[in-house]
Amino acid sequence: MPPMTTELVSSRYAVDDLAAAIDLCFEKGWTDGLPVVPPTEARVRAMLDAAELAPDKEIGFITNRQVAVTAEKVAINAVMAGCKPEYMPVVVAAVEGVADPRWSYHGPATSTGGAGVLMIVNGPIARRLDFNSGDNLFGPGWRANATVGRALRLVMRNVIGTLPGRLDRGTLGHPGKYTYTIAENEVDSPWPALHVERGFRADQSTVTVMAAESPHQFYNQLSSTAAGILTTLCDDMRISGNVMGQPNYVVVIAGEHMRTIAADGWSKADIRKHVFEHTQNSLAHLKRTGRLAGAVTAADETTLRPMLASPEDILVVAAGGRAGSFSAYIPGWASRRTSEAVTKLIKERSA
Amino acid sequence: MPPLEILDPTVEARKQPLTFVARPDSLKGKRIGLVENTKYNSDRLLLKIGDILKQEYGAAETRMWRKHNAGVPAHAEILEEAKRGVDVVVAGIGD
Numbered sequence: 496m497p498p499m500t501t502e503l504v505s506s507r508y509a510v511d512d513l514a515a516a517i518d519l520c521f522e523k524g525w526t527d528g529l530p531v532v533p534p535t536e537a538r539v540r541a542m543l544d545a546a547e548l549a550p551d552k553e554i555g556f557i558t559n560r561q562v563a564v565t566a567e568k569v570a571i572n573a574v575m576a577g578c579k580p581e582y583m584p585v586v587v588a589a590v591e592g593v594a595d596p597r598w599s600y601h602g603p604a605t606s607t608g609g610a611g612v613l614m615i616v617n618g619p620i621a622r623r624l625d626f627n628s629g630d631n632l633f634g635p636g637w638r639a640n641a642t643v644g645r646a647l648r649l650v651m652r653n654v655i656g657t658l659p660g661r662l663d664r665g666t667l668g669h670p671g672k673y674t675y676t677i678a679e680n681e682v683d684s685p686w687p688a689l690h691v692e693r694g695f696r697a698d699q700s701t702v703t704v705m706a707a708e709s710p711h712q713f714y715n716q717l718s719s720t721a722a723g724i725l726t727t728l729c730d731d732m733r734i735s736g737n738v739m740g741q742p743n744y745v746v747v748i749a750g751e752h753m754r755t756i757a758a759d760g761w762s763k764a765d766i767r768k769h770v771f772e773h774t775q776n777s778l779a780h781l782k783r784t785g786r787l788a789g790a791v792t793a794a795d796e797t798t799l800r801p802m803l804a805s806p807e808d809i810l811v812v813a814a815g816g817r818a819g820s821f822s823a824y825i826p827g828w829a830s831r832r833t834s835e836a837v838t839k840l841i842k843e844r845s846a
Numbered sequence: 847m848p849p850l851e852i853l854d855p856t857v858e859a860r861k862q863p864l865t866f867v868a869r870p871d872s873l874k875g876k877r878i879g880l881v882e883n884t885k886y887n888s889d890r891l892l893l894k895i896g897d898i899l900k901q902e903y904g905a906a907e908t909r910m911w912r913k914h915n916a917g918v919p920a921h922a923e924i925l926e927e928a929k930r931g932v933d934v935v936v937a938g939i940g941d
Binding site (some may be wrong): 575 | 914
């Protein structure tokens with residue numbers, strides 16, 4: 496095995512103190528608008544060591560940009576985002592995810608559609624690093640969620656050139672473009688975890704990346720059945736995102752709804768099937784509401800168009816607070832054959 | 847206390863040479879390829895352009911291909927068929 500390269504090749508800037516370093520990062524255009532942790536060599540090396548990565552290791556290659564994303568650049572941006580060194584393997588897996596041809600970087604990163612990168616962390620690492628899977632799921636307050644998602648966005652900005660107004664042309668964007676990371680509540684969930692459904696072992700840890708709109712929550716405090724709760728979900732979801740057909744949706748089932756649905760004996764597959772069948776729109780409706788071109792024909796009234804190619808394209812995640820009759824759905828970005836959710840193994844440091 | 851040193855988080859894109867094929871002096875008798883990016887109306891726009899190239903510039907024929915989606919380059923099948931079957935290609939972002 497060849498010796499590991501240890502040299503850091505990035506340009507260096509000398510500043511007088513931490514405050515000046517933070518200001519320099521703003522002046523250079525290296526931040527998301529919030530202050531960053533200055534990336535000193537010691538901090539960057541700690542990040543690389545935690546993932547046992549040589550600085551020149553290529554984590555991903557973005558074909559459309561002709562950019563190789565090295566471990567050194569990922570580590571620098573992870574430091575800036577405020578990550579602890581032990582978060583680095585999660586950030587690395589997320590970068591591998593968006594560099595995967597199935598995620599198809601150029602479209603979701605650049606599009607006027609303004610997608611963020613939803614990251615779903617599964618497996619033991621989520622508990623060990625204290626990723627939030629409960630109260631205030633999409634909100635602030637957890638360092639792991641906040642900084643890992645932010646690190647990926649800083650890599651996209653600083654390494655891959657995804658700069659708002661330039662190669663990020665989102666018309667509106669959304670707050671999830673700062674950071675957008677959740678974990679599944681595998682402890683309380685009555686169902687197999689997302690990563691197990693996607694072919695990994697329960698004792699492995701993964702991150703799933705999906706080009707995604709913001710989360711949309713729905714409310715149902717009245718139903719005591721699975722079908723009742725999901726009827727509300729489907730009514731909300733039927734007209735959302737690109738109703739003409741998308742690659743993926745995430746459905747997040749939170750505590751109260753999770754217990755009601757599970758008590759009815761419904762599996763994640765049952766949820767997917769129900770949602771797939773009850774979110775279809777008639778061609779007539781799509782034409783009347785300006786989503787599909789052409790005049791309405793008699794047949795259009797009874798011809799249904801599903802939102803997804805298959806029920807398997809719905810990712811069901813158990814997460815969110817224990818209290819409250821709310822759950823959520825998250826539309827994926829764009830349309831079929833554009834960008835699909837990708838799950839990557841988190842390669843943890845050997846003991 | 848020595849000055850603090852921080853590392854640059856950015857990277858330059860890899861430089862790659864691009865070679866352009868010489869443009870034809872005239873489109874007269876040329877076969878025109880149209881690469882459509884799947885966006886609404888992009889096919890109609892390209893067909894219109896193709897008609898103009900035939901009627902006003904003497905192009906012989908047009909042929910259109912559809913990409914998998916707007917976010918990816920034209921796939922291999924399009925490139926291979928275009929190499930064999932047309933002299934000039936028109937591509938663009940219809941949106």
